[in-house]
Every structure is written in C-alpha cells, then in structure tokens.
Amino acid sequence: MDMIFWNLVLITAAAATILWFSSAIYAYMKIKLITSSKLPLGSLGIFPFLGESLHFISSAYSDRPESFAIKRRRMYGKVFKTHLFGNPTIVSTDAEVSRIILQSDARIFVPSYPKSLMELMGKSSILLINGSLQRRIHGLIGNFFKSANLKAQITSEMEKYLLKSMGNWREDSPVYIQDEAKHIAFQVLVKALISLDPGNEMELLKNHFQEFIKGLMSLPFNFPGTQLYRSLHAKKKMVKIIDGIIQAKRDNNCSKKINNYANDEGLSSNIGKDVADALINDKSEELTDELIAENMIDLMIPGEDSVPLLITLAIKYLSDSPASLEQFTEENLKLKKLKEKLGEPFSWNDYLSMPFTQNVITETLRMGNIITGVMRKAMKDVEIKGYLIPKGWCVFAYFRSVHLDDKLYDFPYQFNPWRWQGKEVSNCNFTPFGGGQRLCPGLDLARLEASIFLHYFVTQFRWEAEDDSIINFPTVRMKKRMPVWVKRRI
Ligand code: HEM
Incomplete structure (x- = not known):
C-alpha cells in the first residue's frame, strides 16, 4: 500500500x-x-524563466549598475528587449521614449512591480491604482504638499527635530548620517500625514514600519517564518493604529474619542490638519478608511527611504568634493548671518531660494538615482518611435542610464553642481521624480527637507567622513550608513 x-x-x-x-x-x-521586425533588438536569455535576470542583478550589485544597459545599448540600440524577473521586458534608455511611457494613461500602461511589493502595498495603494481614483488621490496629496502652510509647518518641525538631534551629537564617536536622516525625515513625514508627534507611539509605528519595509523586496512566499508574512503582519498592526486615528477624526466629537483611543493605546491626542484630513474630507466618498490607512503607510516610505538617502548622498558627494562644499557652506553661512542681522527666522522659501544649494540637490538626484527607473506593463500592443511593445510585456523606463549618459552630461560621473547653473531642471533628460500623471507629488517636500537638513549640518559642523561606498540594489543606501566625525563650529 x-x-x-x-x-x-x-x-x-x-x-x-x-x-x-x-x-x-x-x-x-x-x-x-x-519577435517580429518591429520588436526592439535584444536577447531574452537562454533560460525560460530567468532570462537575463542574473546579469541584471550582478550589474546592479556592482558600483556601475547601468553597465547592464550600457552594454546592450551598444549592441542593440537605446531601446532593447530582455527578460527580467520572469517577464519579457523592453528597457528604454531613450529619454524621449521614456517620456511617452510616463505620459501614457492606464489604457496603455499600468504600474507593474515585483509580486511581494504588490502584495504588501495592497490593492488600493496609489502606486498601483489607476484611472480617476489615482488622479483624485494624487491631486489631493499633491495640493496638500504644495500648500505654503504645510511647508511652513514642515520647516519649523524639521528645525525643531534637527536641533534636538544635533544637540546630542558627540565629537568623540561617529555620527551615522543615514540613520540620523531617516530618524528625522520619518518623524517629519508622519507628523504631516497623521499629526502624530515623536514619542512612544511614533516609536511603535516606526518599529512596525521597519518590519513592513523589509518585505518590499523579499521573496514572494507568504507563510509563517517568511519575511513577507512578518511584513504583512506588521502592516496589519499599523493599519489598526492608523484606522483608530481616522475613526477619531471622522467622529464629530473628535477630541473625546481621540483621548479614549489615546488612553487605550497609550497614544497622545494631538490630531491636526494633515494629509489624512485631506483624504477624509474628500467629497467623492470613494475613499474608504481602508484605502486611506493603506495609503498613509505607503506615503511613509519616502520618509524612511528616498528623502534620507537624498540627504545622505548629498553629504557624501559634498564630502568628496571640497570646491562644492566650500561654495555650499559659504552660501548657507551668508544667508544665516544676514537673517541673524535682520533678526528674522528662516522661512521655507529662504531654504529653497539658495541657488547653489538647489544645484547641489539637483546634482545629487542626477548622480544618486535614488529611484533608478519605473516599471509598467503594456495593456495592448503599443508602438513608440517605431518600437513595438507587445501587450502583456513589461517596460522599464531606466532613468539611471539617461542621467549618466555622456552624450547628455559632460563627465557624467563627476559631481558638478555648476552644470545646473541657469539650466532648466524639468526636461525629459532629468526625471528623478518620474513624470506625467504619476509625477512625484512630494518633490518640493523632498527638496525642502534636504535643504533644511544640509543647512543645519554645514552651518553647525565641520566633519571628516569615514570611507564608505554606495550600494544600489535592491535600494540605494550606504554600506556603512555614512559615519562622519563632527566638530562644532565656534
Ligand atoms: C528624494 C525623494 C523622492 C524621490 C526620488 C521620489 C521619486 C518618485 C518617483 C520616480 C515617482 C514616480 C513613480 C511612478 O511613476 O511609478 C514617485 C511617485 C510618488 N511619490 Fe515620490 N519621491 C520622493 C519623495 C517623495 C515624498 C517626500 C513623498 C510624499 C510623501 C512622495 C510621494 C509619492 C507618491 C504618493 C507617488 C505616487 C504618485 C502616483 O502614482 O500618482 N515622494 N516618487
């Protein structure tokens, strides 16, 4: 038997x-x-499922991740076909083709991400939804982040958190810039999203969030013991906390409910005007509590990842480029002295109107490629500039190879903020924030937060950076978290 x-x-x-x-x-x-004549040239690799994924990953782990694309661009042209992560894929290193991809709507291309990321984001995440709902949420978030009031609030909060953190920095042990930037950017963003102040409750949320974010690039297996399982579990706990805040906001007797909830969960009751309010007050009634809570969590990702990395990389590039650092410091000290003389505080506009400071941030975005590119899936056969993208194929608009193209930027691997002097930063050769309907609604905020952090850093300290290197895959980060030895300026 x-x-x-x-x-x-x-x-x-x-x-x-x-x-x-x-x-x-x-x-x-x-x-x-x-494979008809119109399909871009290229190779799908010799293995059915793997295709060219291993080549892609090994280049991504090197210090020149774009070498995968550069090699193929030489052989096949700026747009080529390949096979990545189980999908036949068209890679575009052509800025014009990528622009058209970004500007197309959901009838032609929809976002496409690895399975674990889609599962963790949830079906109502702004990064995954399409059509009128995506436009509605994008508009609400974008308008909120553009408002002068919010920028003023972010400025004063960021200054407060920075002074507190920097006050604790010691001269006899290294400061890890990446950790400090993450800590501050997360606090500022969570405050803007759901009006939570730093404290125990913020720490609780942050711990769950760190478990959640680990799963974004994990293997797509969801059972006890796997990272994806742990991350989904952490997300559930975050949704519960945020849902409590939303319920409190929805209730007419807001303050009473908040206090009850705060007492139950040990949370404080400081609920003010924030992104969650902007979504709750939307008249369309399309935005469910679940959708709002999920999106609040997704919106925390730039606070833990993209913005802190922008700050960290700027400090790395400035440390490696004494001439840039000298001009940057001079510009910031000059405005600081002027403001002190006038007896005026810095406004958000002051931070954004220092031209060299903005050029340093722009150059950091070009070289750092914090978001290396965006992935879409074709909903029908599409032809762009004579290239066929077949229905069901993925398309990868690869910003990194455009930003480092020597035909577009002289000495592209040289950190040169002066190249942006008097230049237009919004063109299709420079797309660190994407473009079209999904253009990052947080771009002003990212620049503002980076400008404030950098201002305080250079005007309060001199520093020596330890040797460290940039890792580019699966996300951009510093190998040793960017340790620096600081000395307070007199
Ligand atoms: C250095 C910082 C940042 C970088 C490099 C960055 C980059 C990007 C890019 C490339 C996209 C386009 C994604 C796509 O087309 O699929 C995007 C979308 C988005 N970003 Fe950012 N971002 C940053 C900071 C922020 C901040 C601070 C926020 C606000 C909390 C934010 C919120 C969003 C949202 C909500 C979307 C989705 C928009 C949509 O699909 O309609 N980002 N970002």
Whole structure:
C-alpha cells in the first residue's frame, strides 16, 4: 500500500514538473514567435524563466549598475528587449521614449512591480491604482504638499527635530548620517500625514514600519517564518493604529474619542490638519478608511527611504568634493548671518531660494538615482518611435542610464553642481521624480527637507567622513550608513 502511494506521489510530481516546464517553454516560444521586425533588438536569455535576470542583478550589485544597459545599448540600440524577473521586458534608455511611457494613461500602461511589493502595498495603494481614483488621490496629496502652510509647518518641525538631534551629537564617536536622516525625515513625514508627534507611539509605528519595509523586496512566499508574512503582519498592526486615528477624526466629537483611543493605546491626542484630513474630507466618498490607512503607510516610505538617502548622498558627494562644499557652506553661512542681522527666522522659501544649494540637490538626484527607473506593463500592443511593445510585456523606463549618459552630461560621473547653473531642471533628460500623471507629488517636500537638513549640518559642523561606498540594489543606501566625525563650529 505504502509502495503504491509513493509511486503515485512520484508520478504526480513528475507530471507536474513536465507540465510546468512545457508551459514555461511554450510561453517562451510564444515570446520568441512574436519577435517580429518591429520588436526592439535584444536577447531574452537562454533560460525560460530567468532570462537575463542574473546579469541584471550582478550589474546592479556592482558600483556601475547601468553597465547592464550600457552594454546592450551598444549592441542593440537605446531601446532593447530582455527578460527580467520572469517577464519579457523592453528597457528604454531613450529619454524621449521614456517620456511617452510616463505620459501614457492606464489604457496603455499600468504600474507593474515585483509580486511581494504588490502584495504588501495592497490593492488600493496609489502606486498601483489607476484611472480617476489615482488622479483624485494624487491631486489631493499633491495640493496638500504644495500648500505654503504645510511647508511652513514642515520647516519649523524639521528645525525643531534637527536641533534636538544635533544637540546630542558627540565629537568623540561617529555620527551615522543615514540613520540620523531617516530618524528625522520619518518623524517629519508622519507628523504631516497623521499629526502624530515623536514619542512612544511614533516609536511603535516606526518599529512596525521597519518590519513592513523589509518585505518590499523579499521573496514572494507568504507563510509563517517568511519575511513577507512578518511584513504583512506588521502592516496589519499599523493599519489598526492608523484606522483608530481616522475613526477619531471622522467622529464629530473628535477630541473625546481621540483621548479614549489615546488612553487605550497609550497614544497622545494631538490630531491636526494633515494629509489624512485631506483624504477624509474628500467629497467623492470613494475613499474608504481602508484605502486611506493603506495609503498613509505607503506615503511613509519616502520618509524612511528616498528623502534620507537624498540627504545622505548629498553629504557624501559634498564630502568628496571640497570646491562644492566650500561654495555650499559659504552660501548657507551668508544667508544665516544676514537673517541673524535682520533678526528674522528662516522661512521655507529662504531654504529653497539658495541657488547653489538647489544645484547641489539637483546634482545629487542626477548622480544618486535614488529611484533608478519605473516599471509598467503594456495593456495592448503599443508602438513608440517605431518600437513595438507587445501587450502583456513589461517596460522599464531606466532613468539611471539617461542621467549618466555622456552624450547628455559632460563627465557624467563627476559631481558638478555648476552644470545646473541657469539650466532648466524639468526636461525629459532629468526625471528623478518620474513624470506625467504619476509625477512625484512630494518633490518640493523632498527638496525642502534636504535643504533644511544640509543647512543645519554645514552651518553647525565641520566633519571628516569615514570611507564608505554606495550600494544600489535592491535600494540605494550606504554600506556603512555614512559615519562622519563632527566638530562644532565656534
Ligand atoms: C528624494 C525623494 C523622492 C524621490 C526620488 C521620489 C521619486 C518618485 C518617483 C520616480 C515617482 C514616480 C513613480 C511612478 O511613476 O511609478 C514617485 C511617485 C510618488 N511619490 Fe515620490 N519621491 C520622493 C519623495 C517623495 C515624498 C517626500 C513623498 C510624499 C510623501 C512622495 C510621494 C509619492 C507618491 C504618493 C507617488 C505616487 C504618485 C502616483 O502614482 O500618482 N515622494 N516618487
């Protein structure tokens, strides 16, 4: 009996394996068959599922991740086909083609991300939804982040948190810039999103969030013991906390409810005007509490990731470029002295109107490529500039190779903020914040936060940076978290 059972198991397993391989080979052959003359040149690799993923990943881990694309661009042209992470993919290193991809709507391209990331984001995340709902949420968030009141609030909060943190920095041990920037940017963003002040409750949220974010690039297996499982669990706890805040906001008797909730959860009751309010007050009634809570969590990602990295990389590049650092410091000290003389505080506009400071941030965005590119999936056969992108294929608008293209930027690997003097920063050769309908609504905020952090850093300290290197995959970060030894300026 045992024997028969095991034979059956073996036969079933063999049949399943044969079926899987034949369907993979069939899918692969089908891809090969579509290979008409209009399809961009390129190679789908020799293995059905892997394609060229291993080449892509090994370049991504090197200090020149764009070498994968540069090599193929030389052989096949600026737009080429490949096979990445299980999907036939068209890679665009052509700024004009990428611009058209970014400007297309959901009838042509929809966002496409790795499975674990889609599962963690949830189906109502702004990064994944399409059509009128995406435009509505994008508009609400964008308008909120553009408002002068919010910028003034962010400025005073960031100054407060920075002075507190920097007051604790010691001269006899290294300061880890990446950690400090993460700590501050997260606090500022959470305050703007749900009006939570730093304290125990913020720490609780941050701990859950750090567990959540670890799963974004994990393997797509969801069962106890896996990272994805732990991250989904952490997200549930965050949704519960944020849902409590939303309920309190929705209630007419807001303050009473908040106090109850705060007492239950040990949370404080400082609820003010924030992004959650902007979504709650939307008249369309399309925005459910679940959608709002999920999006609040997604919106925390730039606070832990993109903005702190912008700050950290700017300090790294300035440390490596004495001439840039000298002019940057001079500009910031000059305005500081002028403001002190006039007896005026800095406004958000002061930070954003120092031209060299903004050029340093622009150059950091170009070289740092914090978001290396964006992925979409074609909803139908599309032709752009004579290239066919077949229905169902992925398309990767690869910003990094455009930002480091020597035909567009002289000495592209040289940190040169002066190249931006008097230049237009909004053109299709420079897209660190994406473009079209999904242009990052937080771009002003990111620049403002970076300008404030950098201003306080250079005007309060001199520093020596320890040797450190940039890792680019799966996300951009510093290998040693950017340790620096600081000395207070007299
Ligand atoms: C250095 C900092 C940042 C960089 C480099 C960055 C980059 C980007 C890029 C490239 C996109 C386009 C994604 C796509 O087309 O699929 C995007 C979208 C987005 N960003 Fe940012 N971002 C930054 C900071 C922020 C901040 C501070 C916020 C606000 C909390 C924010 C909120 C968003 C949102 C909500 C979207 C989705 C927009 C939509 O799909 O409609 N980002 N960002």
